[in-house]
Amino acid sequence: MNDAVYPAISPALAKVRGQALTELPAGLYIPPDALAVYLSAFEGPLDLLLYLIRRHHLDVLDIPMAELTRQYMEYVAVMLRQKLELAAEYMLMAVWLMEIKSRMLLPPTPEVEEAEEDSDPRADLVRRLLEYEQIRQAAQTLDGLPRCGRDYAVACAIQETEKKLLPRLCVEDLLNAWEVMQARIPVRQPHIPARKTLSVRAAMEQILRSLQGDFFIEFDSLMMPEHGLPHRVVKFLALLELAREQKLEIMQNQPFSPIYLRLSDRNANAF
Amino acid sequence: MPSDHAGDLQADSLKPEELKMILETVLFASPVPVSLNTLRAVFGEELSTELLRRSLSELAEDWRDRGLELVMVAEGWRFQTRTRYQPYVQRLSLENPPKYSRAVMETLTVIAYKQPVTRGDIEEIRGVGVSTQIIRTLEQRGWIQGSGHRNVPGRPALYVTTLQFLNDLNLRSIDELPPLAESGNPVLPNPVNAELL
């Protein structure tokens, strides 16, 4: 009933062994070289799962986890090969599916049996699938409502005396705007315990200093993980800034080999 | 026939036909929907809301078989074209109206039905990241806006839909959105094939 939600795949895009594919396959088997094309039609792992469940007539309230996980992993495998930038969310879902599957394999402990059906490891997955399904349907309905600009236009006539009225301004307007902004922030930043200001300038000086006297320094040695991510980000910005100002040279012999830094010639004796 | 001096068009002495004509003129002249209160102010508040309402519905009736219709949206009353004339209206402009992707429409739907929501809330429901581009598309269309922050670490921005969103979809309030489908078993197994598995 809901198949229309899946956008039609352009025949030009989906050509498998010389045959144009215009719709998603109904059977279990999907030619591997066509998978990537189908994947672009999905809005994410939940969308893909709903599709698998519907196409294979699985009961969303009693999902056979082994079967669903197996089919899902087929898609993920293709994705890993061809659409790497999409894989993170899909991988997260894969891990979740596996976890649910493995928890279902464990014999139920007495405590779990007492805790009624709420303890079904699939409950959260089902909840999310149903919630997403609801939104997906509503989005389609919303898209179908008459929309200004697409389905109708607002009527207007021109005022005969065309005085271009510009908005006027008074001090109260500014006060009101400020109050609204303040109201949006009930208590200003109450839970940022100790916010340290990291200065890119300071980081730049620090880098210049550590490069002093040394011909080369390894990039990794500047990025001290124990100082945390913000430090590394600031260090990195400082490096970019120094490179832009041509104060240092950055070298790498080949991809993935160590990156070396040194002061550029005209700055070698700056300190 | 209206006289040549507007001063003579006293609201208390207006004939029903004159009243409707002024209403029509004012509604067409306004760039935004006109609320009942504003309409009353236009007539110097000498008209009862009751009389105004009646005149408006008579005026709407007068336009029943025409290419435009008088409708009430979130911000008030306005004239708009009937959808069946859209093919003609569309040819006025060279640009096609924007079509929104599923990602954009689903994001809008989550905001409309669950507002106020953070980007994280939307991502949780959709199961994928929500790009800044999607949010910006909806903000630039004037359909959503920021509305403060949720008081949790990171203070994520909260999004709500705007009055313009309601106006543009011909809705008077957010309650008029089509109800969400019953969430219980929308994904039913097909009884014929269920045993095959």
Added chain:
Amino acid sequence: MPSDHAGDLQADSLKPEELKMILETVLFASPVPVSLNTLRAVFGEELSTELLRRSLSELAEDWRDRGLELVMVAEGWRFQTRTRYQPYVQRLSLENPPKYSRAVMETLTVIAYKQPVTRGDIEEIRGVGVSTQIIRTLEQRGWIQGSGHRNVPGRPALYVTTLQFLNDLNLRSIDELPPLAESGNPVLPNPVNAELL
């Protein structure tokens, strides 16, 4: 009576009454005057200019005793309000003076009190993105202007308010803005001070 499918409304088989109704609809739908050429394009160029002209003058005649009139101006045909209804229309503008959006007013306020500020500074305080459109609106109104760049990576543009902003507010200097309160602490307008950069 128009049929339910616009596709059925073939220009060559249109009755005079239908033709006029479509013309009326299209003219009201356009925010700018519509030229004869555009009108012909609307009907798929199957109408003679002669027939169009005649329909337009008949339509103008239909509106003779109403509050709006169909007129031809330099760029084409348009509906406009008649002078004698101006008092009513004017009250509409008084009632609904054009207003800048909340986003524009908040941006202006931040610039006025915290100048010179970058877009990032404004976003930090407002908690939401500041679109280029907002900045442009304020620049075009002559209330803000760019004033160099902050000397940090990216060299973001700095914005300050203008003399015209002060004039429009009847102020002699930015110090005359009333102080604001920020979680108990007063926020005083910051006189432009480039050395602080």
